Amino acid sequence: MSRPRGRRVDPARAAALEVLRAVRAEDGYTNLVLPAVLSQHGLTGRDAAFVTELAAGTVRRQATYDAVLAACIDRPLRKVETAVLDALRLGTHQLLGMRVPAHAAISTTVDLVRAKVSQGAGGFANAVLRKVSARDLAAWIDEVAPSSDADAHGHLAVAESHPRWVVDALASAVGEDELAALLAADNVPPRVTLVARPGRATRDELPGTPTPYSPYGVTLEGGDPAAVPAVAEGRAGVQDEGSQLVALALAAAPVEGRDERWVDLCAGPGGKASLLAALAAERGAALTGVELHHHRARLVARAASSGGGAGFAGVVQADATRAPYADASADRILLDAPCTGLGALRRRPEARWRRTPGDLAELVALQRTLLAEAGRVLRPGGALLYATCSPVLAETAEVVTAVLGDHPELRLDDVRPHLPAVPDADGPLPGSVQLWPHRHATDAMFLALLRRTS
Numbered sequence: 426m427s428r429p430r431g432r433r434v435d436p437a438r439a440a441a442l443e444v445l446r447a448v449r450a451e452d453g454y455t456n457l458v459l460p461a462v463l464s465q466h467g468l469t470g471r472d473a474a475f476v477t478e479l480a481a482g483t484v485r486r487q488a489t490y491d492a493v494l495a496a497c498i499d500r501p502l503r504k505v506e507t508a509v510l511d512a513l514r515l516g517t518h519q520l521l522g523m524r525v526p527a528h529a530a531i532s533t534t535v536d537l538v539r540a541k542v543s544q545g546a547g548g549f550a551n552a553v554l555r556k557v558s559a560r561d562l563a564a565w566i567d568e569v570a571p572s573s574d575a576d577a578h579g580h581l582a583v584a585e586s587h588p589r590w591v592v593d594a595l596a597s598a599v600g601e602d603e604l605a606a607l608l609a610a611d612n613v614p615p616r617v618t619l620v621a622r623p624g625r626a627t628r629d630e631l632p633g634t635p636t637p638y639s640p641y642g643v644t645l646e647g648g649d650p651a652a653v654p655a656v657a658e659g660r661a662g663v664q665d666e667g668s669q670l671v672a673l674a675l676a677a678a679p680v681e682g683r684d685e686r687w688v689d690l691c692a693g694p695g696g697k698a699s700l701l702a703a704l705a706a707e708r709g710a711a712l713t714g715v716e717l718h719h720h721r722a723r724l725v726a727r728a729a730s731s732g733g734g735a736g737f738a739g740v741v742q743a744d745a746t747r748a749p750y751a752d753a754s755a756d757r758i759l760l761d762a763p764c765t766g767l768g769a770l771r772r773r774p775e776a777r778w779r780r781t782p783g784d785l786a787e788l789v790a791l792q793r794t795l796l797a798e799a800g801r802v803l804r805p806g807g808a809l810l811y812a813t814c815s816p817v818l819a820e821t822a823e824v825v826t827a828v829l830g831d832h833p834e835l836r837l838d839d840v841r842p843h844l845p846a847v848p849d850a851d852g853p854l855p856g857s858v859q860l861w862p863h864r865h866a867t868d869a870m871f872l873a874l875l876r877r878t879s
């Protein structure tokens with residue numbers, strides 16, 4: 426295929442290529458880089474939606490596409506110039522994952538490579554993408570993935586584009602029968618869910634469909650959530666239904682006696698703290714948000730002030746492994762611990778490629794220290810909710826079991842009665858809850874309720 430020099434590059438593809446570069450080379454987050462690049466290129470509406478699918482879908486499906494590209498290129502992918510490889514991944518996503526006609530997917534990628542890299546690289550891209558276009562996605566997966574019979578997890582790692590260690594870890598949590606459904610759900614970007622903060626907004630004033638489990642949520646069909654007046658005024662916010670349920674479960678758990686001092690020990694950026702504070706305000710209690718990192722503590726403070734401050738006692742920048750509270754001083758505690766986030770892969774396209782088994786080991790040590798410290802601050806008769814947006818057993822059941830083993834004054838309680846509307850959510854420990862994207866259309870939040878006996 427020969428192309429005239431200087432042919433116009435499609436702005437949507439150029440924008441998507443910029444997003445891939447920033448995510449790869451600058452450790453950017455797809456969801457943060459995208460709005461900036463879209464606005465630089467003046468792309469809105471359908472064009473913006475196309476770039477979003479192009480970039481986020483390519484990042485998400487990278488393992489599948491790299492396996493296909495490796496079969497079409499006669500040298501290792503690491504020897505392909507990175508800008509060319511990014512463009513080839515974009516072209517492959519258009520060919521195998523979007524309904525872009527082959528001639529358009531190939532010619533626009535070739536133009537992009539010629540404009541951004543070199544004429545010669547354009548010829549290479551053309552030859553590779555012609556090979557990619559010879560099969561559809563299912564046929565390519567048959568060709569390049571290990572067979573399911575010989576290596577079930579290896580097959581899913583390629584077919585559903587997850588790192589092998591993540592497939593193994595998720596399999597231990599969800600079981601083999603539902604593993605493929607879970608991994609497939611991770612590849613579907615979720616609809617935006619809003620929360621109407623109680624006492625400040627009602628969900629009747631929000632657009633969208635009521636969520637099935639949280640009485641405060643709605644799911645939007647599309648559109649910009651920031652354009653919803655209650656969101657712009659801080660009376661409502663964007664929040665996954667699973668996160669809403671975490672806050673609601675803690676608020677619903679009965680406590681004996683005083684119920685005034687609520688603490689969120691890992692509060693940034695403040696989503697659950699905002700919902701908890703609204704619930705606290707309704708019953709004369711107040712929540713303090715604790716957060717280690719300055720910029721995240723500021724986000725919590727901003728969330729508190731945009732809601733008028735009701736229900737917030739304050740925001741403290743501190744290390745919750747040495748929480749600035751006396752023993753047995755808090756009535757309700759949320760410990761929404763830093764975790765791998767492997768339960769929220771739907772909304773973070775690059776997260777699965779960034780996490781390592783080494784991160785998991787570090788996080789587990791931190792989670793255990795934080796939970797033991799939360800147990801120290803909890804008063805007998807109060808309620809402590811441990812939550813993660815990861816279903817990985819090392820971060821959920823194993824952390825709770827280890828801390829209970831070291832602290833006989835703590836015991837596990839049943840959190841399920843406080844989430845009565847949620848079916849099929851039994852967690853890995855008696856009385857714990859595990860939500861799932863493929864079952865509940867939420868992030869895979871884990872919840873365990875702890876009590877202190879003395």
Ligand SMILES: C[S@@+](CC[C@H](N)C(=O)[O-])C[C@H]1O[C@@H](n2cnc3c(N)ncnc32)[C@H](O)[C@@H]1O
Pocket residue numbers: 668690691692693694695696697698715716717718721743744745746761762763764
């Ligand atoms: C899972 S996020 C919390 C999300 C938050 N609950 C929400 O709904 O918006 C965990 C938070 O813990 C913070 N964190 C990490 N280590 C901490 C520590 N030692 N003390 C306090 N906060 C910490 C992280 O910066 C992060 O903001």
